[in-house]
């Protein structure tokens with residue numbers, strides 16, 4: 001076995017770094033690519049596997065189903081809990097020239113092997129534990145509440161993400177049960193291996209869920225927010241989650257109630273649908289996630305721009321359980337800017 | 347009631363558990379002979395590639 005280590009992966013994965021890795025490693029002619037680290041290193045391995053096999057520029061592959069065929073096998077080993085990238089058909093990169101993060105999604109990006117060893121996360125500091133755990137929470141909620149599609153024979157052939165379904169649902173609930181059990185402890189007491197195990201199981205399960213069902217509005221709004229504020233993906237999506245849930249609640253009463261029961265709440269469906277949003281907000285507060293887009297550094301005059309840009313992520317917008325138009329998106333963004341969740345209540 | 351529909355797309359193997367990183371060398375050897383390891387500077391001081 002010959003090995004070569006490329007250890008210059010940068011967080012958030014700027015596109016130049018990926019071509020740099022390919023240039024440096026092409027001569028080695030690898031037949032298997034390991035990604036060991038957070039989402040950035042695993043996504044690096046996925047992108048490198050694509051370029052080694054199909055060449056061209058990553059820009060050729062932006063969007064859904066643009067990768068022409070199988071790639072070198074990837075072995076993904078997460079050290080955060082986390083993105084779930086070890087099992088997902090997605091890689092997220094930063095196109096520095098365009099000033100945006102971009103997604104590439106294709107079943108060919110799914111790693112061949114995922115090895116999830118919770119001990120790898122024992123060194124994550126509290127802030128990273130919180131932000132990556134919050135990303136997993138958002139994956140689980142958004143996939144479990146995603147819009148269900150009309151079932152046609154080409155649904156899974158034409159689309160990478162297919163909306164809410166019975167198989168992804170079981171993983172979503174597994175994730176949520178463990179996140180509510182363990183995330184506070186993992187942040188407070190990083191050496192607690194039981195909490196680390198539960199969080200890694202949760203992020204893996206959340207990846208299994210959203211890799212098929214997809215994510216929705218919180219992820220759509222985070223893209224422009226992240227580009228503008230340069231704040232971590234997990235922080236932005238988590239901050240937005242309670243606002244998006246408040247907007248979605250009328251469409252999601254039974255879904256929210258189902259999650260509420262799994263995490264140990266009780267009451268009628270209607271009561272649970274409200275309680276769950278409060279529980280999510282209180283968990284996020286306890287682990288130190290900011291509450292408003294203002295705190296995150298979004299300029300006040302960028303609120304409507306944020307909403308309009310978010311509408312551009314059509315796949316995520318269409319995956320949202322309650323129908324979204326630009327006015328609804330603006331209402332969510334403004335409420336999240338000022339911290340006025342009640343303005344979205346219905 | 348909607349008809350039941352399900353979809354999962356996952357790796358061929360998903361392994362979970364404390365200590366399972368020790369299986370990486372053996373697993374890699376089963377599917378390749380030239381392994382590129384993409385990581386960041388943080389990992390390298392503690393992690394040694396297995397022969």
Ligand SMILES: NC(=O)c1ccc[n+]([C@@H]2O[C@H](COP(=O)([O-])OP(=O)(O)OC[C@H]3O[C@@H](n4cnc5c(N)ncnc54)[C@H](O)[C@@H]3O)[C@@H](O)[C@H]2O)c1
Pocket residue numbers: 011012013037038039040041043079080082083084085088089090091092093101120121122123124125128131132135233234386388
């Ligand atoms: N492909 C997907 O399915 C998917 C899903 C969600 C997010 N993402 C992307 O993943 C990236 C975020 O990944 P992330 O949150 O895992 O962080 P990351 O990979 O960007 O790493 C952030 C920092 O944490 C450090 N780090 C990682 N593991 C550590 C450990 N065990 N101990 C101490 N420090 C550690 C890294 O060295 C780095 O400095 C973003 O680019 C995001 O867009 C991808």
Ligand SMILES: [Fe+2]
Pocket residue numbers: 135138139219233237
């Ligand atoms: Fe995410």
